[in-house]
Amino acid sequence: MSQSLATPIPVTLLTGFLGAGKTTLLNHLLATAGERIVVIENEFGPVNIDSDLLIRETAELVEMTNGCLCCTIRGDLSRHLHALHERKRSGELAFERVVIETTGLADPTPIAQTFFGDPKLADAYALDAVITMVDALHGAKQLDEQAVAGKQVGFADRLLISKADLADAEALDALAERLASINSEAAQYRLEHGKIGCELLFGVRGFHLDEDILRRGAAGPLNFRPAGTRSFGDDIAALHLHHDGPLDLGRISDFMRQLVESHGDALLRYKGVLAVAEEARRLVFQGVHRINGFDYGREWGQGEAPASDIVLIGHRLPQEEIRAGFAACVAG
Numbered sequence: 001m002s003q004s005l006a007t008p009i010p011v012t013l014l015t016g017f018l019g020a021g022k023t024t025l026l027n028h029l030l031a032t033a034g035e036r037i038v039v040i041e042n043e044f045g046p047v048n049i050d051s052d053l054l055i056r057e058t059a060e061l062v063e064m065t066n067g068c069l070c071c072t073i074r075g076d077l078s079r080h081l082h083a084l085h086e087r088k089r090s091g092e093l094a095f096e097r098v099v100i101e102t103t104g105l106a107d108p109t110p111i112a113q114t115f116f117g118d119p120k121l122a123d124a125y126a127l128d129a130v131i132t133m134v135d136a137l138h139g140a141k142q143l144d145e146q147a148v149a150g151k152q153v154g155f156a157d158r159l160l161i162s163k164a165d166l167a168d169a170e171a172l173d174a175l176a177e178r179l180a181s182i183n184s185e186a187a188q189y190r191l192e193h194g195k196i197g198c199e200l201l202f203g204v205r206g207f208h209l210d211e212d213i214l215r216r217g218a219a220g221p222l223n224f225r226p227a228g229t230r231s232f233g234d235d236i237a238a239l240h241l242h243h244d245g246p247l248d249l250g251r252i253s254d255f256m257r258q259l260v261e262s263h264g265d266a267l268l269r270y271k272g273v274l275a276v277a278e279e280a281r282r283l284v285f286q287g288v289h290r291i292n293g294f295d296y297g298r299e300w301g302q303g304e305a306p307a308s309d310i311v312l313i314g315h316r317l318p319q320e321e322i323r324a325g326f327a328a329c330v331a332g
């Protein structure tokens with residue numbers, strides 16, 4: 001499948017704690033994907049052991065060592081991405097997708113921000129999805145002990161529970177419920193030895209601004225787990241704001257501005273589809289920390305009751321205060 005250069009190259013960011021099964025999944029994707037993939041692989045340490053485990057023939061492999069993508073070598077990532085784009089443009093290297101496999105210790109946020117901060121990269125590439133793997137056996141303990149594991153879950157568009165063959169159904173259900181309390185937006189799948197259809201992970205459009213922005217994963221995925229009401233005491237949690245009817249545009253704009261001003265550092269991701277008084281179209285938005293975008297989407301159709309929904313995924317958000325602020329935005 002050839003791709004015009006005017007079309008941004010989709011990028012999949014694969015994250016997950018140490019040993020969660022990222023390389024196993026990557027091998028499966030490389031063996032089954034019907035497109036040419038460049039893998040950017042980052043290991044912490046001078047020798048990139050994982051690259052030996054990848055099936056090399058199916059992909060170009062860019063190795064980055066001696067530092068973590070999210071901190072010390074982020075500039076290298078930009079350089080590699082620019083260079084790859086140039087090689088594609090010149091016809092030297094043909095590929096349709098980039099997959100970045102991070103170290104288990106990486107915070108995905110700054111890596112994702114690379115694609116929004118540099119206008120040339122933003123034109124050349126489109127971040128398609130953040131896919132986070134969580135180990136069925138060790139995931140809960142890692143969430144208890146490692147703050148970055150919570151960030152990886154909170155930032156995800158897809159949550160893959162790996163090693164489902166090693167855990168019993170009760171443990172899998174408990175982990176799934178906890179993951180949904182941290183991130184109610186990401187569709188969940190349970191995997192054995194990295195086996196999953198590429199179509200469930202590629203073409204997610206997780207950072208795309210349109211009216212389907214909420215629950216993108218909800219259209220028929222396997223093992224999807226809706227958010228429960230139980231709290232697991234995690235520092236990162238999802239907060240869903242809902243109103244059956246229109247909001248006042250001025251008040252909701254002020255509310256969102258203040259929310260980002262006061263809590264931008266704590267907000268990992270946020271998305272919304274809003275009904276606004278005296279406006280036929282949906283107002284849609286999404287953001288990552290302080291970077292966000294708003295746009296008008298499709299009109300509310302006949303028989304559709306305009307309603308407003310916002311999902312905030314953040315670190316220790318003052319939930320009651322935010323709920324009260326949102327309630328004050330109701331029109332009328």
Ligand SMILES: Nc1nc2c(ncn2[C@@H]2O[C@H](COP(=O)(O)OP(=O)(O)OP(=O)(O)O)[C@@H](O)[C@H]2O)c(=O)[nH]1
Pocket residue numbers: 016017018019020021022023024025050103104162163164165166191192193194
């Ligand atoms: N039983 C079982 N083992 C698995 C599964 N997925 C991965 N493994 C094993 O778990 C170990 C770690 O898997 P990797 O794919 O290397 O994990 P990783 O996330 O790339 O690891 P790091 O790069 O060290 O963070 C390997 O021994 C895999 O064979 C699974 O679904 N079931």
